[in-house]
Amino acid sequence: MRYRNWFLLVFVLMMTNQMLQSQECKPLNYNVYDDWKDVSGIKISDDGKYVCWIWNPQVGDGKLMLFSTESKRYDTISRGYDADFFPDGKGLIYKIKPHYDSLRKQQLAGIKKEKLMKDSLGVRFFNKDTTLKFADVKEYKSAGKEGTLLAILHEENYQPPKDTAVTDTTKSKKVDKKKPAKKKSTTAHFKVVDLDKLQVSSFEKVASFALSDYNNGLLWIEQKGDSIDSTYVMRYNNEPMNHTVVFSAAGQALQPVFDSQGQQLAFLFTSDTSSRKVYQMAFMNRKDDNATIILDTVSSFFPASLSVSENFKPQFAEDGTALYFGLAPKPEYRSKDTLTADEKVSLDIWNWMDGRIQPQQLKELEKDRKRSQTAVYYPDQGNFVRLSDNQFFDIRLDPKLHRKYLIGIDPVPYEKYSSWEQARYNDVYNVDRTTGQKKLLIERFSSFFNLSPSADYLLYYSLADSSWYSLNIKNLNRSKITNNSMDVFYSLENDVPNEAGPYGFAGWINEDEAVVYSRNHLWKLDITGKKVAVQMTQLPDGKDVSFRYLNLDRDEFYLPERLFLSTFNHELKSSGFAVLDLKSGNSKMWVNEPARMSGLAKAKKADVFIFRKETYQQFPDLHLTQDDFIHTTQISHANPQQKSYCWGDVKLVDWISFNGDSLEGLLYYPANFSKDSTYPMIVYFYETHSEDLYRHISPRPSRSTINISDYTSRGYFVFTPDIKYRSPLPGQSAYDAIISGTQSMLERVKQIDATRMGLQGQSWGGYQTAWLVTRTNLFKAAMAGAPVSNMTSAYGGIRWESGMVRAFQYEEGQSRIGASLWENQQAYIENSPLFYADRVATPLLIMSNDNDGAVPWYQGIEFFNALRRLDKPVWMLVYNNAPHNLTRRADSMDLTKRMQQFFDYYLNGAPCPEWMKTGVPAIDKGKKTGF
Template identity: 40%
Template sequence: MHKYLFLLASLASLPALAQQTPKKPLDHSVYDQWQSIARQRISDNGKYVLFQVKPQQGDATLYLKTTGNQSLRQISRGDSALFTADSKFAVFTIKPRYQDVRQARIKKKKPDQMPQDSIGIYTLATGKLTKYANVKSFQLAEEAPVLAFLAMKPAIKDSLKKAPVDTVKKITDRLLETKKEGAPLTVISLVTGKLRTFEAVTDYQLSKTGNRVAFAVAAPKDSKALKSGLFVYNLATSSLRQLSGGRGVYKNLAFDDAGQQLAFTAEKHPEKALVKPFSLYYSDFSSDSARLLLAPSASVLKAGWSPSGFGKVLFSDNGEKLFFGTAPDPIPQDTTLVDFEHAKLDIWNYKDDYLQPMQLKTLKKDLQRNYLAVIYPKRANKFIQLEDEYLRDSYMAELNNAEYVLAVTDTAKRVAMQWEGNTLKQAYLVSTRTGERLAINPKAAKSRFQISPSGKYAIWYDYTSKNWFSFTTATHKTTNLTAKAGVVFADEENDSPDDPQPYGIAAWTKDDAAVLVYDRYDIWKINPQTGTATNFTNAVGRQHKLRFRYSIPVEKQKFIEPKDELWLLVQDDSTKQWGYYKKNIASMKAPQRVVLAPIGYSALMQAKHADVLVYTKSNVRLSADLYTSRDLLKETKLSSINAQQKDYNWFTAELVHWTTPKGYPATGVLYKPENFDPTKKYPMVAYFYEKLSDGLYKYTAPAPTPSRLDIALFASNGYLVFTPDISYTIGEPGPSAVEFVNSGVESLKKNAWVDGTHIGLQGQSWGGYQVAYLITQTNIYAAAWAGAPVVNMTSAYGGIRWESGQSRQFQYERTQSRIGGTLWEKPEVYIRNSPLFSLPKVQTPVVIMSNDADGAVPWYQGIEMFTDLRRLNKPVWLLQYNGEAHNLVKRENRKDISIRELQFFDHYLKGAPAPVWLEKGVPAVEKGRNWGLEVSKQ
């Protein structure tokens, strides 16, 4: 009897024992298992959802479901999915298999020999799936179920390599000719299934209504069946018309919204012509041929100017105006110059508007620069040049029937960008009817401009007064919109020597009746004509420390309708929780709380013709899965990704608070292993940038790092990870890091479960600088990792940010580095904040990552740190990833640094054996054959 009871008790305890089975720590082999949700779409009728489940590397899967979570189809490698406007079809590309692409790359296949995309068409009513192979691109009509796609050109098959030489030559010559000619274009009416294919197409455009498709044909020179030119196919009548003939380049094909007008640019010059300016053509389909609107060097143009082949062609919403670009004719290249017989140099001149590196970075854009103009095809080709060399950046209203475009210029003010980081700007409203220019601000100022959706107002933020202003186009009246609101609309927490940034604009209501503007917490509804301002969120935000934000959830909606219900995204400033409130745009009542929870919510996507929402939500323990709902309370879960997480030791996150030595209240996040045991001691790594606590509820998947700390990997492997927020005192960026990071670490060390002798530091970029500074000020850290650090502000000050070509001076004087003055004004401040001058104090082993293609931080800064510490005989290592940027891009390099980072901290914080690269290094003669990752054998 007793044996029987014992057996029952043992059986009953089995589930409990199973639950106590230790979970595995994450390792570097798990990365590709982790998935994410991407490219979600909801049909206009709110009944269907498309979304992609993507692994970090490998083949994605496209899911097609009803909003009630009925599975309709899974498409392996489906991508770029769209619903038709009638919600009856889904169209998507099907990518080639990852392994097939990999093998083709290994074999060094040419682009036209690589595996190609296919296209899929899924009929929602019947479940029918139709596929077409080798597709280069596709367009889906915005308002009709009409599809057009361009196929890839044929490639030379490997079997032809064994064919007779003359046969291969003929085929090769033919393919080279085909590359100039184009490829097959297929047009399908998805409802009727009617299909038409056109050969040798180089460019195409489907009208918004799907009634017509325009395309350019480059026919083979020996073809008798095909003609080169610009054609239009009418889907309703199945008729084909050639609007323009002759070989040449046809670009910028554009229909009006109704599909009843077409415009394009074209050049038909001889192939050997040194200069090939474009012309502008137009058709309303009333005649057989497109008519020439504007030819090169037309009398209405500036001398030596022509329509540009690089300028976008665009009809106004009502079809009355045609916008396009003009430009000076290109300078013909001197073909008599011999490349190796003339000098190659860059000439820097102190009078240049832009530094030479900036000019070289924007060279292609500058060569293609064009200037906005407008022409009225139905009004005797009335022409107005809107932009020119002085006024070269303009912005149209969303509803571009508006009379004015907003143009902004910083001409003659650009040199100061070197130390200011931006330029003073003047803004004008330029009439599309008369060309008249109305100056908005009388003199150049530091401002941020935009034009309202209907074009009735220009609105801008003035950095000097820290207010928003409007300019009424009808009355030419300027109004201060925020001066009487009683709150600040600029960053209240600004801790840099630059002017504080505005919190921004949320949206506009219909007919430009009101603009929604943010302060730190609330949203203000302001009449842009009178400046009458009301707190739209009824001061609930400031009262409860809730940050209200809003974005229009319906795709392609340009403004808020008069009766719209607004879903307001909220974050609690104290708890960092996220949620949504709701309020009608016309209501005077306070916004109503719907949900506020320890969850992170994405922006909402709403069906165009139904009150159905699609969104993701997640927290530290829950992957960002996809949901649908009407009210965010009763919701349907559409995905369940990363089920494998349950098998691994995960982690938790909690807010921690402390007071710094100078009495500042401080906040950070502490991450602990899921199996945390308060009776044990844990090593800890402090990772920081500026402020990271808003991400308390962010889901962080294990992934190869671009250079940051992989929190999931470290916490899973028995580390505490601490991310302190840092606030800065101007002129003291280094001491500010000491104030917040060290005091936060000391506060946590009071807990018995923190191993105070085994604490590390990790930071990248600005964080890397702070790591370098901290180890010169204290020896409490057992190991440090500094990615892309600046250690010598005196040498970095005059350097170049090579990714943009811009000088680094502004960064020290005005922005992140926070010195607040020039090098010659405050040399002692630059030196005091530069780790280089205190390197003899360093006792902490440190790894530096400094890549030789870093475009943000001068990579020689890492070399300065390494060579000086090496001379001082300090334990230091430098990782230099060849051809890599500021943050690692290549996945193989990300995997490599992830391994080394954990090895390094395991050795110094856990006593694990040192790998070869730490103990002995890897000689250059072994580069590419030995990575030194194995444990060193003494």
């Protein structure tokens, strides 16, 4: 068993610091949650001169913070969020939320959603001391690369400022006759802002728009008229109010797109006035002044049953040589209804041959209706190519590369297997994008693959022998590139009854070289097979460190010359960053500290970096470095009030399980810990938590689990053990790890009161909690959130969020049985708490919500009714229409209070609340809380 002097020293220092502050701090409670702040939406300007982030309380108005890396000055924009810097770094575009209190008053007054206050848009110019603001903004886009335009589409009910000219009010008003009600408008006011010239142009009745990344290519669609719309497609000409009509007709246009350079445009159009609309595609190239229909409803390019799909937004290849679009079955004519509602039949027919069961089909119905076949148009040649012949054949498009071949996948032959197998199988095809011809490359494949930039090879990972292969596209010859004598490329952490997947793929260096991960390293692979694989990283002083590539520029396809890496020390749980030079092969460990370091970002045109750093005691605030981590500066200070509250500490612990496994876990110490006192302890678990040693846990309402910082602040120990699983023994595996770990903590920390211990877990942790209380009386109280209590009934149950049958979880997934119900029925029974409910002696609180999409809530009902029948103390919380983990803040606050009252009563001598004593009758629902 390892003894870590380094951790002991750190822990002693923390304990000393806690004792010095023990007389000054106050314990956390749920009344202070609202003011706790988060930092999000972090951006850095391309020139590295500015950083911005959102500083939000859990309830109330937030702020957009702006920091100058040169002057070190801060600026604050009230209620700002979703910010983006200008490409040249000279300004900032951001949204502005309505005042929280004002919006809440409107909601309390019952104002309809569409009439509530809407977001505004702000544009700040750093060098001009100017800010523009626009009210009621629905959508906006700025030219993201080198353009200077900002396009703004307002909400439909936006009213521009009225003309202040004097009008004659003495004339009598005419009484207007009632006119037929107009159809609801889907158009709005539209503005174009030239960010260089500070000029604004306005337009009316705009339905949608498109803006290119370069060269200020801008088009928008105006819809005018009532019963029959007239469509005008307008192109902006880089001068205020200077625009050209490039297309006009009676009908409706939608899905406008530009190529990246703003030279070519396309959109969909229909002249149909009925609800059954058949679409055509219009196009305009670099040389033309007008857009023309290039694909109409009777084109010989596709069968008469198909037309252009309205649900596939056309997409140009980055070089502009190809325009991808979708085809779909024409909508069917609906005959006039001749039956009343009482005469119609509504049913679902389940068929054993269905690839997807009916609930899954119904969940995916809208997605299936919107599926499209993929096709492509080549402007220079003027020809079309169909790339898929059914809407379930998925073409993997990458507009950044102009490759002759594309990859297509077909999952349909294997859909049925997904009901009981964890793997998602596909037939993988090579598709010639110039002819549409396809060739089968790999059959029944379920692992990672990636087409090389030249499209000459397919790089893929084989689950059968845990190795990387390359497949020659032309002759289908396979070459094995790695093997397990080199390094471990399969996930050592995998402990479900299924093949272990790879550690991952980092990217392409060039057309022939790719980078993949082993557990610790980056490896360079030559997919042509001419060179052996090369290990690119080296472990510092033999330490167990993993390196992973951080993609800091999503616009680039190939890996950069300098690879920025994250580092994680598996023994110490420390982390940091490193850099690897691809040309020289040299690497440098920038920083690796006893902290969790994340969120590295770099200015595109400067060596200015920002990152987040956290520990259990320290919020993950934002830090800045301008000299490769020689010096770093904290630039955000989200929660200065934390110093006023009592905060616990955490220690990494290890022990030997009952099964002989070396395990780790975290022991969180109570605030103001004293060796002369004893404390209650809650054991919380899921699968593994030791890697969270330096994770900060902000106080916030519970979605399903205890808030560790809150409990340690109020005088609890919290123990989070790692669990190592064996199939088909998930319950016994949990017992062997959790109980052995708990006993080890009792032996080594005498201040833990063995008579005041509780259990808590959610979902998979909820199942394990339910199983443990049937096997041990070690705990005085337990809370199980969304537990599976009966694996025999849950096996054939439905995950209602996806509509999938749950069997795959048991045969090959997290539930770890490794066989069907009929192959190993006894394992399902032995791992089901329900069949051992008579052994339970621990008071149990259950949460099973009636809209849980992962674990059917009847699993909680089964266990509750079994314990109730056996006269065991049990309570069940059912949050109405709530999902697996709570999302409504009111529900989360309620659960937080009830869970605290439950544990405080059993473990800390607090009074028993009314809801536990006598319950809350249905007749009092909504009127009494029982607190």
